[in-house]
Amino acid sequence: MSLHHILLDLVLLLTITTVSVILFKRVKLGSVVGLLMAGVVLGPSGLAITEDPEGLRQVTELGVVFLLFIIGLEMQPEKLWSLRRDVFGLGSLQLSVTAIAITLYTQFLGYTWNAALILGLGLAMSSTAFVMQLLEERNETSTEFGQTTFAILLLQDIAIVPVLALVPLLSNQPTQTHNIPFWQQGANVFGGLLVVYLLGFYVVPFVLKIVVRQRNREAIAGIVGLTVIGSAWVMDTVGLSMSLGAFFIGMLLSGSHYRHYLEAEIEPFKNLLLSLFFISVGMSINLDAFLQESFQMVGHALALMLVKAIILFGLCLAFRFSRLTALRVATFLPQNGEFGFVLFSAAVATELISDEAFSWLVMIIVISMVTTPILVRFGDTLTQRLSPTAMGEDHLQTSSKRRLRSRKAVLVIGYGRVGQVVCTILERMNIPYLALEKDLDQLAAGRKVGRSVYFGDVNNPRILSAVRVHRARAVVITVGESKITEKLVNLLQSSYPNLPLVVRTRNLEQREKMLAIGVSHVVPEVVESALMMGEKTLEIVGISELESSSLLSLLRKDEYAALHLSKP
16 A cells, blocks of 8 residues: 555544544543444445454554553552452352343344353453443542442453353364363463563563663653563463453552553553554444344344343342442443454354354444443433432442542642652641652652652653542642743643642742742742741740741731842
């Protein structure tokens, strides 16, 4: 293909994708549906900018890998352990009960028992990429139903390995993997997990420490990419899920003080590849086949979604979640997942299902994905109507727990001498905070005494997104360099205009600059130090505390007006 045609395809891709995302977000169906529709227009049923949408989808599955890595960074081992009941209890039951129900459904449609079992297991799984993207867009990953939803998805990701292993066992034409002894498969899995553990716990932090001291940003970006893709490759080599490998190493690095910096570096790649992944899924839609049998396809897709939603709702209630949480989980997870493409492709290769059945299944998966945002909006409307009345005490208890879990923290930028004092004050008042510091010695000192200090070079604006600055109660900027401070203030004011800022400056002149660009809380360090020295001097010469405090209040009054008059 010539360069001209490549550029034309890129122009078409970007134009149609941008327009679709804007339109579908405007009607509140979300960017994911817009990306799927862009894929339909760009795929074989439309403009056909690629002849191999399946190959594109396989490459862009790395977007799902990056997404699970970021989720792992936010899921510390103790937090995962606290979800063990939801992961292994609720998640296992959801997969088992739903798989049995769908197996019976597909047997009724005429499939053999072994093909029906694979279809039941594959269709019982939901879309990690789709659901987590929706939760991220809505800032609901940390809510009770968001954590419950994630726990179910995590169990499904873990279950991918044994489910894939079932395909050759159920087929009349078993592959070579069927001949691999069980002990050897177990040893391979253990070896893969051990390699990823050593990488995440020892190798990656050690290498990062070296290149961070060198301030080599290009090398840091390379190490982050190599970490994610390398762990995915190791897991894929031993027969495990690539996404599971990325999640595992992300979780191992979640306690590292580089955690937010790693997320900032990987975020652009995740966004690009995940967008292309949804576009490639849209390209899988065969419009001709859909138009010919649309009624049956939509009917089966909605029937399967209804089965999953009912089971999810019932199981959540059985696990003593409130009706509100059960309803939200049931509206987020009834779609079928991207793992179905992989599982059903393997089933076709071993002749468990036909090519025609595979095309049907792809369409059902895509229809369920497209329908999910509509179902989520329906769930939102229903919960808003039910929560004031039908939820009663359950809803109040859930809301109060959620408020306690989501207390907003203060973001302190700079953990030097001023930042340390601010953190001490916040600690004494039991106010949660998170501090960013790029000096490794200062950072190590803070971590040594157990403070929430993380590596973060604020010259990289993505670090602010990684620490969820939009959720902060306030941002305290204690950086000494005036140029960096001014750049930070401009960025925060343009991106988060309602975010309260407290800014440190060296003197009154710098303070005037900050006030001129709209910062309302500016503390001139030199002036405040001089005022404190003056107060101590007055105390020594016998002036009462009341008189000295009154004088200092007068000098601070009206934005240090008296001190401005005394300038030469």
